[in-house]
Amino acid sequence: MPRLNDQALTTTTLRAPDLGRQTRLRLFWLCVVLGLVAICCALSIAIGARNVGFGDIVAAFGGATDTIEQAAIAKRIPRTVLAALAGAALGLAGAVMQGVTRNPLAEPGILGVNMGAALAVVIGLAWFGLASAQAYIWTAILGAGLTAVFVFAIGSLGRGGPTPLKLALAGTATTIALASFVTAVILPRNDIAEGARSWQIGGVGGTSFATIWQVVPFLVVGFGLCLLSARKLNSLALGDDLAAGLGENVVLARWLASLGAVILAGATTAVCGPISFVGLLVPHICRLIVGVDHRWLLPFSALGGAILLLSSDVIGRTVARPGELDVGIVTAFVGAPVFIWIVQRYRGRDL
Template structure:
């Protein structure tokens, strides 16, 4: 059965297009709420005035441009990156539980940040970005090289096993450093939980080129993912170069998940749950799954960030805590309902 034949599941094509438009409108609403909702409520009219006629004497204008707008745009990019990276990792490995954490991306980023703090004394969040991106890419490379050993190459099972092994090794090293260095633990705690708070324009400008490039590359892999979904042998019979295609998908995942983790820390469940939610509407066709995931994920992430601001006033819960609290029961219910075994 081909990907085109199985695409009959999910919404009809016309309804998918309409659903995509509705998601885009919902994302616009969430973006507006992300800027206006907080400890200090801001009117929608202030957003336009702050952008077109900024007045440094106006407190609301400063809050919008210095705090709310960068935070919202980082959330938009990070959400899109996590949603797409989760979707393409699940497609490439044919593993319904795959997310950026399964291939060591989060663990590699965390270890590199910990080493930067403890060894090089880096304390600024802008410095964490490059360390986390370097660690994420290096960890993914190690996982792929380990999984590529042998005649079969980097099969889905070997990728998952290699990712689990590398993640365990990196996590143990990170834990050992943090246990013996309380100062490093204090500095990394805020980043490690996953947060959008304090994300400035500098961080946005650092990660935006990587995430935008990763989005373009990910959207170009839809044909590869549709082929891999049929199994490696069938994909080869259709003329797909499996190892080259899987390497291209892996590169897109590293760029997206690495940059997202670098900007906001390791955020759980977004990359895991969103592709399944998208697949429920679109069916197995990745030409639809990827765009849907790209919109659904920032809606979820920014929505969780908004909930975190209003649930415990005057303080706030970091978005990584909220996504874990919302995502875990949702995913359990999804698995029980759909009885997912493989993609």
């Protein structure tokens, strides 16, 4: 019977307690993050142009709209639900895109996916008379998918294939070009210009549960594809050759995960407009908490995205009372400095 040397014996002895301690720490952070989601939801319902009390909140959940406060809460409840769903979708999509491309700068906004969805919706509005929520969502997903393929193809040209820097540059250039096309489509159409410009900023106000129910099936499919890709993303992180040696179908794994991210980004853009930086900021923070294991990183990124978008919406409603800043503006203020920090951090090693 083979004998273990001292080092192997020590490693075997310590591995189980270390894993148990790490799991307990992650579960602790999971409880913390879930608590923060609940707090942000409560703040989103209670705080706005008109603050409300606990009694009005309870009455509004019971269907009462007798007072102005209760009517305001009835409007905020679907807004809060949409902000949580959209934030979770964008945070998860960003984590998956970073895992698929092994690119720390990958994110639906930076890679042009959100703007591709926005351009498709604007073209549909101007030239094809889009009217239903289903048509909006399908069109946005198609635009997001085509843009993702285009950016990856451009970023793959030249030596070295799709490096992080080339993908980021291709995505940024594509975003700028598509934003110009969006403006060119909107300008001659006064009948859609006002609504399209407001939607293009990115926000969660003015929604209803009828709209939310239209997008929920797409989000469920996107969440499912992304979360089921966690183990595959762990294999891809080792490199394509090693992942294939472990029995992983690299092409299929990459495309299924990408499909889930595109569905999430496209469906969210259709309802909220293009919101950037959520998918960039949240996964980096979550890696500091739970590490690089995608089985933990993906759920935490979804919850973290919900926290970021909910809190950004609350901030937007409080800093400009009695008006409000759209959530897309707030996330841009928060995300732009983080983007610069990430570029400087990875410049000498991975870019």
